[in-house]
Structures are given as structure tokens and as C-alpha cells.
Amino acid sequence: MELVSKDLQNLLNICFEEHESSYWGEYNVAHLSETESIRLVYNYIDDDWQEEEFKEFPLLLELNRILEPEKMMYFLCKNLSYISLLYMDEIDAKVSSRRYVIENGQFKLVYEHLRKKNND
Template structure:
């Protein structure tokens, strides 16, 4: 099963965001370019974890329209201890946990939000 956590970052300046997240996650974000995502930042972490930082609004399109207050989106993939990361990042005023996706390839995908101190499943899709 693969776990993907999504966070919103309300800070505007990408330099500040990259520095803050790099220090907290103990990783180095490097700039990348994509025809689909535009400019984004990627970092590799412990145990095969990866972190991708993308603009929420790019090329006149929202990545996460329900979270327009978030300038940047952080995708944390395959983190060794995702719940520990969620507590760490959610402790910051400018970062908020958006949702978690769990994927069992060829079987199902589940989406969770954090409600009343626990993860609550809001959707399950069988594939």
C-alpha cells in the first residue's frame, strides 16, 4: 500500500517555503520544470520518501480548487512515518494538512481527512 499526504502552504515566497520545509524535513528541495506542472521543487527523503512542492494556481488553473487559500501544495509520498510528519507540519501556522490518499495498486484508493483528532475516510474507490 502507498500513502500520499497533501498539505497546503499559505506562505507566498517560495524561498521562505523551501527553506522552512527543507529545515523541518531535513531535505534539500531542488527546482524542476514540467510542461504539466510548470516550475516545481522536489526533494528526496529517508527511506525512499519524496516531497514535491507545486504552485496551487498555475497556468490559470487550480490544482486544489477547494483550497484556494493555499499558495503552495506539498505532496509527501512514501514517508516512513506519515503520522509523525503530519503532527510536525500541522504544528506550523502556515501549513495545514489537506488529505491523505492510500492506494493499493490494482485494488482500491481511499481518501482521508483529519477530523476531531483522527483520520476519517471520506471516499473509497475500487479499481
């Protein structure tokens, strides 16, 4: 975690802070703005997988509310060869959620859930 955090700090000119929680365990987070953050977490915490279908990845990098997330992911993958894009979730609270994967260098929609509107 320390080495990946240092690589990201140097590449993006950001600063990570160490945190610990009962749910996420030890993790590092960098706040880019009031709403944007990057979080680096362990995939295996307290005998449980965060992303069980990706057990080969010991660390997970989460980009939260990043402006132009596709651009950021391509930049990270290009400059840090050990980073792989697993998926991208797009969540619009109370409206919809979508999941994308990379296929042939493009984002492909693999899941979409639209919430029903209440006509009260």
C-alpha cells in the same frame, strides 16, 4: 515557494531541488529515499487550479510514499503553523484508493474505491 522550502529544509534536514514541467509548472522536490519524496507545487498553474476546492492555499505540499505519513504531517503542522492538512490519499495500485480528512484531530475515511478482481 523559496521561503517554505527553506523552512522545510531546516526543519527536516533535507535539500530541495528546483524543477519545471509543462504539467506542474515550477516546483521544488526533495528525495528522501529511492521511493520517498516531498514536493512543493503552486496550486494555480497556467490558468488552472491543482486543487480548486482549496483556492485559499497558494502552495501545496505533497508527501509521496512517506513512511508514517500521519506522523510526518502532525510534525509539520506542529512546527510550521502555516501548514494545514487538506487530505491524505492512500493508493494501493490495482487494488484500492482511499481519501482521508482530519476531523477532531483524527483521520476520517471520506472516500474508498476497491477495484474488482478479474477471475480469468
